[in-house]
Amino acid sequence: MAVLTINGKRHEAAVDPETPLLWVLRDTLGMTGTKYGCGIAQCGACTVHVDGVPVRSCSLPVSAVGDAKITTIEGLAEGGRLHKIQQAWLEGDVPQCGYCQSGMIMAAAALLAEKPNPTDADIDAAMTNICRCGTYQQVRAAIHAAAKA
Amino acid sequence: MDAIASISRRSFLVGSVAGAFSLGFDIPFARSQGTSAVREINAWVVVHPDDRVVIRIARSEMGQGTLTGLAQLVAEELECDWSRVSTEFPTPGQNVARGRVWRNFSTGGSRGIRESHEYVRQGGAAARAMLVSAAAKRWNVAEAECSTSNGVVSHAASGRRLRYGELAAEAATLEPPKDIKLKDVKDWKIAGKGVKRLDTAPKVDGTLVYGIDLRLPGMLTATIRDCPVQGGKLKGFDAAKVDRMPGVRKVVAVDGTAVAVIADSYWQARKALEALPVEWDMGPGAGTSSATIDAMLTEGLTAENVFIGTRVGDAKAAIAGAAKVVEAVYSYPYQNHATMEPMNATAIWTADRCEVWCPTQNGESALAAAAEAAELPVAKCDVHKAFLGGGFGRRGRSDYVRQAVLIARQMPGTPVKLVWSREEDMMHCAFHPVTKCKLTGALDASGKLVGLHMRISGQSILASLAPQGLQNGMDPVVFQGLNAGGTEGQFGYDVPNLLVDHAMRNTHVLAGFWRGVNLNHNAIYVECFMDELARAAGEDPLAFRRRYLKPKHRAVLDAAAERIGYGKPVPGRFHGVAQIMGFGSYVAAVAEVSVKEGQLKIHRIVAATDPGTVVNPAQIERQVAGSFVYGLSAALYGECTVKDGAIEQTNFDTYPVLRMDEMPHVETVLVPSGGFWGGVGEPTIGVAAPAVLNAIFAATGKRIRSLPVAKHDLRSA
Known part of the structure; x- marks a missing residue:
């Protein structure tokens, strides 16, 4: 039985300890905002925060989470108010198909928490998520906009 | 009340509460059918x-x-x-x-x-x-x-x-x-x-429910493995080895070519499928490799029996009498769509009704596929369309819909969600076709282009997916952007003697529609070769093109060249140009690149589009920028190779794509000339690769004629 703290709430999941966190979130707990893209930590669609650090949940066995606090896209807004990254995404009309955007937003939120005024080079280094629609230009602009907000 | 009606109604009610739009599985007309005034x-x-x-x-x-x-x-x-x-x-x-x-x-x-x-x-x-x-x-x-x-x-x-x-x-x-x-x-x-x-x-905020996110009461999840070689068959599997694994409900054969595990959750299904002993009959494609395909395409470059797409004047005579003949052979590899959301579909089947929820680019073909697989009349089936996590042509096919229904039929009354792994997705699609092209250009003594012969050798998408669309055996779609005239994709240059023909060479690897379709390689062939002809004529590539371009083609190229400041790049950087017409629109691009110690950097792209009529300029800008990401991902890195009949690339580690740090700044110039309606999602992808390849030549003197760029050494000799 895995006991997890997700978005400030305690959850129990009766799963094989080797099950990746991604599938516990999606299938066991019904939190489908975190996406499956590749399963090998390449694309970043499954990015969540583990104690504030962006982690690719497809490659993290649930047994390795321990007591760490997990934040998913569902928990990024606080008190009904969107995170400033989400707000910038809305204002910048960033997503196209949107499938990679949960992961993009989680990666960008972690970047801003660490570097409130990221340079283009910081963005290049932190934002390694894959977007097949090609929203990179809008993603970059929205991160800069959120930093100024 | 039967199970399907019950589930449909419940999911609709959920949709109503959460906002039907955001759920993506609205069942419209419940209102107009009487549940609402x-x-x-x-x-x-x-x-x-x-x-x-x-x-x-x-x-x-x-x-x-x-x-x-x-x-x-x-x-x-x-x-x-x-x-x-x-x-x-x-x-x-x-x-x-x-x-x-x-x-x-x-x-x-x-x-x-x-x-x-x-x-x-x-x-x-x-x-x-x-x-x-x-x-x-x-x-x-x-x-x-x-x-x-x-x-x-x-x-x-x-x-x-x-x-x-x-x-x-x-x-x-x-x-x-x-x-x-x-x-x-x-x-x-x-x-x-x-x-x-x-x-x-x-x-x-993560609330949009894509097909892969769908959850229905009592739903099970399946994952599938199809024969690694297209055209092969499933010989057998040993279900007893896995059917006691946690969560496993059933192991089923699908369509004689695939095997699926149905379980309580995706991870359980996947682990069991990985552990399942399976025997395949790899079929007639098993002896095929990239090398055998290349040999077949090379033979087509000089074959006699071909389909003629475009013929103006007498190109062969012009070439025979030319003062200077320029010849080059180009090639383009298989590409996978690699949508971010892997293929999936959810189906519930009873003897009386079948419902499917899926991301599809073609709802009616998905419905037809569902009805056929369900062996029920269309009137007893329906398909609920989800928002797609990427399409790019992949989801115009309904192979995964058919599979989902065939699996659900083996669990009557229970909704089953079929989710493909990324690996399955990479190995089983209808790939961007593989082609080669031999171009022969004729210059007269003054350096004027007097004749051009393009021989395309390679796969036909229609022969793979829609043979009923062939015209006396010919695939007209092969000639995208190379047609003598018309509103869809005419050849941009007035050349007095022009011949474009096609030696159709198909393989067991299915060819399919991939964003940009045949325009991707056709634009590379024409536009890189135009650069070669310009160099041979001793003329600037833009000035050379302008002499032969038809007015609307020239106008978009001029618009892009003007915006980027053609001919005056930042010191150390170089310009490459390309134009094409496709999907009813005229497009052009100029790329500005540098190559230092063999490292390519694409600094800036200016892309001009004349779609006739503009419906939303902000969204066109996004489509254009995105088309460069897609086109450059393929040009720089993308290649699906074949070994023993199977595709070798199984994930993003072996099929890399463009990421943020390589994204050039893309500027979109819209020059709508009015009076027609052209598409915008695909045309500019055609000019992405040739503009960059021509700029690489300008920077290095290296003419890249086969992709991806990553396999070429760009360091100076």
């Missing part, structure tokens, strides 16, 4: 008493923004309040039941807007006329005395006003008008503007 004005428009307007969208939304663009067109003619507009997808089953009132659901070929703009605008205009008629009746005045704006009908003479929400119920009972006059583009207030997308909010 709100009746549609016509097939395209529902107006609620509180003035909310629901616009129905037949085409699929996969990120390309067609949903927003089509809604703008309806709203423009309806003259409603744009801030109150939302959308919903009718189902393919409803389309069939209502005599195809929404016409074509198929979403590909950049056709969403350009092939339906007229009838969707007529839908909006008809609804507006009915609202005006209702107001005029109520006021007992002439309709001509009434005007509309922003969701309100006004009668200027008396100062009276009625909101659409107050008139909708009455309007819905009136006869639709017979004569509908559409607005002039110059009078547009909503269409033509760069309004924001209508579907963004649920994409930033």
